[in-house]
Amino acid sequence: MPIRRVLPNLKFLVLSALLACSGEQPAASGGAGADSLRLRADAGFNGPTSLTYLQVALKFGTRVPGSAGHRATGDWIVSEMRARGATVTEQAWTHTTTAGQTVPMRNIVAQFNPAATKRVLYMTHWDTRPKAEKAPAADTLTPIVGANDGTSGIALFLSIADALKAKPTTIGVDLVFVDGEDFGEFGPPEVNVFIGSQYFARHLPSVGYSPAIAVVWDMIGDRSLQIFQETISLEIAPETVARVWRTAESLGYAGKFIQQPKYAVRDDHVSLHAVGIKAIDVIDIDYPYHHTLEDTADKVSVESLQVVGDVAMAVIRDLARP
Numbered sequence: 001m002p003i004r005r006v007l008p009n010l011k012f013l014v015l016s017a018l019l020a021c022s023g024e025q026p027a028a029s030g031g032a033g034a035d036s037l038r039l040r041a042d043a044g045f046n047g048p049t050s051l052t053y054l055q056v057a058l059k060f061g062t063r064v065p066g067s068a069g070h071r072a073t074g075d076w077i078v079s080e081m082r083a084r085g086a087t088v089t090e091q092a093w094t095h096t097t098t099a100g101q102t103v104p105m106r107n108i109v110a111q112f113n114p115a116a117t118k119r120v121l122y123m124t125h126w127d128t129r130p131k132a133e134k135a136p137a138a139d140t141l142t143p144i145v146g147a148n149d150g151t152s153g154i155a156l157f158l159s160i161a162d163a164l165k166a167k168p169t170t171i172g173v174d175l176v177f178v179d180g181e182d183f184g185e186f187g188p189p190e191v192n193v194f195i196g197s198q199y200f201a202r203h204l205p206s207v208g209y210s211p212a213i214a215v216v217w218d219m220i221g222d223r224s225l226q227i228f229q230e231t232i233s234l235e236i237a238p239e240t241v242a243r244v245w246r247t248a249e250s251l252g253y254a255g256k257f258i259q260q261p262k263y264a265v266r267d268d269h270v271s272l273h274a275v276g277i278k279a280i281d282v283i284d285i286d287y288p289y290h291h292t293l294e295d296t297a298d299k300v301s302v303e304s305l306q307v308v309g310d311v312a313m314a315v316i317r318d319l320a321r322p
């Protein structure tokens with residue numbers, strides 16, 4: 001059975017009451033059959049290119065809301081999304097923290113096929129954390145690089161946009177980059193975190209906005225990737241969890257997307273639950289470099305980006321089938 005662990009300060013991790021005891025883990029991802037390889041090719045996701053996007057994003061510097069790196073990266077994301085044919089809307093506002101500090105915030109909503117009624121909502125946070133509270137004491141007030149935590153999602157979404165541009169889909173796809181996920185304290189109580197997803201939930205793209213599925217992607221680039229099912233997601237949207245992990249299995253990735261629950265992680269998906277959108281969280285929270293200065297590009301691998309990108313795109317391709 002999975003090891004019972006509670007890692008402190010990981011986004012208010014709660015030990016799952018649903019820990020599975022189902023025995024052996026699925027085989028590793030090697031040895032994919034012809035069907036899996038065909039599905040991967042059909043997904044059209046380019047992992048190596050995705051890794052180069054991650055490296056480009058990191059060159060802008062850390063992305064603490066209000067910083068120069070934050071502004072420059074946001075401008076870059078907007079222009080890259082427009083270049084791939086997305087209709088881009090920016091949500092800009094000022095967040096006032098509980099301590100009275102005002103912080104500029106910016107969500108970027110990139111819509112493909114904005115008029116389509118059947119839609120997929122993918123969300124990722126693009127900000128990076130202003131402090132490294134899990135680093136040695138001298139470093140705790142230094143902003144993290146966030147190669148995995150904050151940047152892997154950007155890289156994933158840029159390459160999804162590439163795939164959608166190269167081979168358009170008939171359904172709508174909304175790639176939403178939310179700000180301020182990692183700004184404050186995860187507590188409990190949660191203070192000044194999930195700021196952008198909460199704002200998005202209060203300012204949805206259209207009246208009656210109701211995506212067919214909604215998935216938050218967070219910390220998906222870890223080179224030792226193992227994504228367990230997240231238990232809040234399982235409670236709220238078991239059908240979406242099943243869809244994503246079933247898709248991963250069909251691609252030959254059952255060794256990376258483990259079909260077992262492990263942790264409850266409060267993340268941006270919870271903000272969407274508040275407005276009735278049954279979102280799930282795809283996250284590899286077992287990451288030793290989380291909220292330290294060691295969350296750097298060498299901890300992310302092209303293979304992991306490829307696996308998650310294939311799954312994300314195959315879910316879209318599958319939903320688009322008549």
Ligand SMILES: [Zn+2]
Nearest residue numbers: 129149182291
């Ligand atoms: Zn974080």
